[in-house]
Amino acid sequence: MADRPGSIDETLALLKRTGYIPDRSLATVLFLALRLGRPLFLEGEAGVGKTEIAKVLSTALGRRLIRLQCYEGLDVAAAVYEWNYAGQMMAIRLAEATGAVDRDTLEGDLFAERYLVKRPLLQALEADTAGAPVLLIDELDRTDEAFEAFLLEVLSDFQVTIPELGTIRAEHPPIVLITSNRTREIHDALKRRCLYHWVDYPDAQRELAILSSRVPGAPERLSREIVAFVQAIRKEDLFKAPGVAETLDWASALVELDAVALDPALVSDTLGVLLKYQDDIQKMQGSRAKAVLDEVHGRMRVAE
Template structure:
């Protein structure tokens, strides 16, 4: 499929994702296809590291569209997300006008509050036209932003526009492809969710996770990949503060390959758990005899499934 052309079916959407090594299930491909077809934002919710952000990156790569990312955080405001004025340049313009004797207030105000003094932030950039087609606009980890900012987004998601008091309303000629992600550290208001199509991105099953490792890390030995995926799958059943996502699975498989491992053993697991788990309490819980037990159970489950 040529770049910039949107997929015309669910199967084409699966193929599109697969071209960039993203192994998606049919449910995700279906809601993504509908989002693209209907021009509706896609709201992706799930644990950290399951591949939500990666979907926007894959769409940018495979469709040949610009990726504009708004990384959310506590305290995010309009000046960081939408626009701000270049005050330094405005002051220079005012001083030059005064020096030239051009001090007519109305014309000077219109001049310094024109678009050439406007610093465009991600939201405004996402509404601009682009020769390659509407950009992919990633609003990442929305749950980290304040509720007030979440409310501000309603105009953007509903009407593909923002209002700048000094200029007026700026509307996108072609709506951007919007991907909103959240790790569910807090609930997002229903008013925002109603404007989107929704999908929960879950941890993959063993078969799909093995496909992901094989595609993303073709240099990993097959036995090691099976051990890694089996162990991680079994590890997610434990009572952990933070379960490892697919990103951690890939990091761990890559790290073990750097150590020239062909298969897992309890000692290596204990030595490298810091790649897989990010909290000391989780690491302490799994080290030693527990990791050995989990590895044995994982291999037994894989053998039974064959």
């Protein structure tokens, strides 16, 4: 188990060792979140690497990663706990069959911890010999305001209340990262409990470093062309610009096709890896893709 980093530079190095190429502003806020014991709220477009930050932090620190994937209708039973009703019913039937039915004793037994099904938020409050786990609350914007309100107790005091058992508190608070794609605004009351960072698309130099790290089999020229092309089409009027995840997927696909350089036909044939909406694909296919690629090649020739 690695110790928490003692400086911003150590945080940068820690993430880079696990294959994540951060900018200094992200390393700074992550260092502060670890030092101050505050949750870190990460917003940004889908595919820019928000979820990956929690994964690499878990790996780098040697901590267990507990992920709560949010969705519409998420409730306490799915996020925190529920009772093992089947097990409780079997206990009741067994008690009835043996004639050992004392209502007070049976009720106490039925709501013992062995019948408690622990979901991610409750698991994150448990003690762990490897150290406090990394709790990822992913895509919080998919839930509703009622669930946000419930989270306030967890993020304020790192505790949850189970009526049958009482209040359960974390001996060592988990390292909490919350992500949002900003499909709706998250309430200020929750944001105030967190440090905040907007995860933006990387610049060309950092995206090239990410690609080289994650897809080492890609030829150097192809990698530079991929990054330059993706950076260019992010400036187009698209419904959903490609994120870093799509850049890596496209690079992997082109390596599988034994590509060594981009050409208009290859770009048009593989746009479905890079873009995920038909309107965007239609907009970029053919002459538009060729025009962007020509601009990319022109800038690369000048740079050379």
